[in-house]
Amino acid sequence: MTKILNNIGIIDIKTKVNEDMELLSVLDIYFEKKRGYIVKMPEKGSSVVACLSGGQDSVTNIGILMEEFGLHVYPFFISRGQSNYKYEKASADFFDEFYKKRYPKLYNDYLEINVPTPGTEYKDLLREAKKKVDSILLRHNISYPARNPIIFLTGMEYGYSLMAKDVKINTIFASHLSSDSSYHCSQTWTRLMNLLMCQILNDYSWQFISIPIETAFGNYYDKDVFIKWAYDHDIPIHKARTCVKKFDLECGDCPTCWDRRRGYKEAGVKDPTQYKFPMSEKYPTYYDHEKEEKAEQS
Ligand SMILES: [Zn+2]
Numbered sequence: 001m002t003k004i005l006n007n008i009g010i011i012d013i014k015t016k017v018n019e020d021m022e023l024l025s026v027l028d029i030y031f032e033k034k035r036g037y038i039v040k041m042p043e044k045g046s047s048v049v050a051c052l053s054g055g056q057d058s059v060t061n062i063g064i065l066m067e068e069f070g071l072h073v074y075p076f077f078i079s080r081g082q083s084n085y086k087y088e089k090a091s092a093d094f095f096d097e098f099y100k101k102r103y104p105k106l107y108n109d110y111l112e113i114n115v116p117t118p119g120t121e122y123k124d125l126l127r128e129a130k131k132k133v134d135s136i137l138l139r140h141n142i143s144y145p146a147r148n149p150i151i152f153l154t155g156m157e158y159g160y161s162l163m164a165k166d167v168k169i170n171t172i173f174a175s176h177l178s179s180d181s182s183y184h185c186s187q188t189w190t191r192l193m194n195l196l197m198c199q200i201l202n203d204y205s206w207q208f209i210s211i212p213i214e215t216a217f218g219n220y221y222d223k224d225v226f227i228k229w230a231y232d233h234d235i236p237i238h239k240a241r242t243c244v245k246k247f248d249l250e251c252g253d254c255p256t257c258w259d260r261r262r263g264y265k266e267a268g269v270k271d272p273t274q275y276k277f278p279m280s281e282k283y284p285t286y287y288d289h290e291k292e293e294k295a296e297q298s
Contacts, residue, residue: 001232002225002228002229002232003225004064004068004211004225004229005041005211005217005218005219006217006218006219007218007219007221007225008218008219008220008221009178009220009221009222009224009225010222011178011179011220011221011222012220013178013187013213013215013220016178016181016186017138017141017181018141018180018181018182018183018185018186018188018189019186019187019188020186020188021188023188023192024187024188024191024215027188027191027192027194027195028191028215028216030195031191031194031195034198034204035204035205037216038216039194039207039208039209039214039216039217040207040216041069041209041217042069042071042170042171042207044069044070044071045070045071045072046071046072046171047071047072047073047074047162047167047168047169048065048071048072048073048074048159048169048171048172048173049073049074049075049076049155049156049158049159049162049169049171049172049173050062050065050073050074050075050076050155050172050173050174050175051075051076051077051078051151051152051155051172051173051174051175052075052076052077052092052095052096052110053077053078053088053092054077054087054088054089054090054091054092054095054240054241055088055091055240055241055242055256056223056226056227056230056237056238056240056242056260056263057175057176057177057212057223057226058175059091059095059230059235059237059240060175060226060227060229060230060235060237061173061174061175061211061226062075062095062099062107063099063229063230063233063235064211064226064229065173066099066103066106066107067103067233070106071106072106072108073106073107073108074108074110074111074158074159074162074167074169075092075096075108075110075111076110076111076112076113076154076155076158077089077092077110077111077112077113078112078113078114078115078117078151078154079112079113079114079115079116080115080116080117080147080151081116081117081118081120081123082244083244083245083246084241084243084244084245084246087241087243087248088241089112090241091239091240091241092110092112094239095239095240096109096110098235098236111158113154113158115150115151115154117144117146117147117150117151118144118146118147126144130142140181141181141182141183142182142183143182143183143184145183145184147184148174148182148184148185148189149184149193152172152174152193152208153193153196153197155172156172156197156201156206156208159171159172160201170203170205170206170207171206171207171208171209172197172206172207172208172209173209173210173211174190174208174209174210175210175211175212175226176190176210176212176213177210177212177213177221177222177223177226178212178213178220178221178222179222179223179259180213186213187210187213187214187215187220190208190209190210190213190214191208193208194206194207194208212225212226222263222266223259223260223262223263223266223267224263224266224267225267226263227263227264227267227269228267228268228269231267231269238271238272238273242256242257242259242260243256243257244256247276249274249275249276250273250274250275250276251275251276251277252273252275252276252277252278252279253275253276253277253278253279253280253284254284255283255284257275257279258279258280258283258284260273261273261275261279
């Protein structure tokens, strides 16, 4: 069986450039002191909020929350101005139906929330700014810096709002993995965001958790574990959308597609996805703007 907790994968957190072990340790100590634990899985039967992006990781994560932990899940989908919106939305709709049938007592319809991020008024400027600093070491790991904080603060606010329907929620789940390289996908960021959530709600029972990288659960693993778990449980995650391009098929050759293909290889699971292009031998990078622009036009 695929282990969801106490599973250390092959990537060592200490080698990750987007993690700050000193800061994480300070935050862990603070939570321990403040509430007696760092984070813990909510009790079976509790209600939680989870992001449904339409990608394989968020889809698998929601399955795990229901199947392994018996949680009532309230997913949210952010319409943020993504270029592959219609494919991500189609994936969210597909799994909405799938989970509703399989877990009718635990799954709730997802809520689509319209929060453009980055702001459309400066998105082009931000792209240009990113190109200017691409050659500077680690600048790439900044991504769209406010995007994930905005997405997950919105999810938290949605969870909080459900109190109006007498649904008590104090845990929100992301599904970041050990190979995610942005600062706003890290375990350090997750803990920092958790602190922010607690402070602005004046409620230290609030938790923000990404199970695959949750060090308090003895975890730090990657896509292969999620792919294997989904395969074990007959969840057709190959129908989820990974590619950030506008093609109807997954391109197979952008960094996110490359990661997806690597995940299947490492999981030892045959990848049923149909791709538009063959897999590069080398990891494709976001720096190759010319190639990216040509691919967008084709
Ligand atoms: Zn792609």
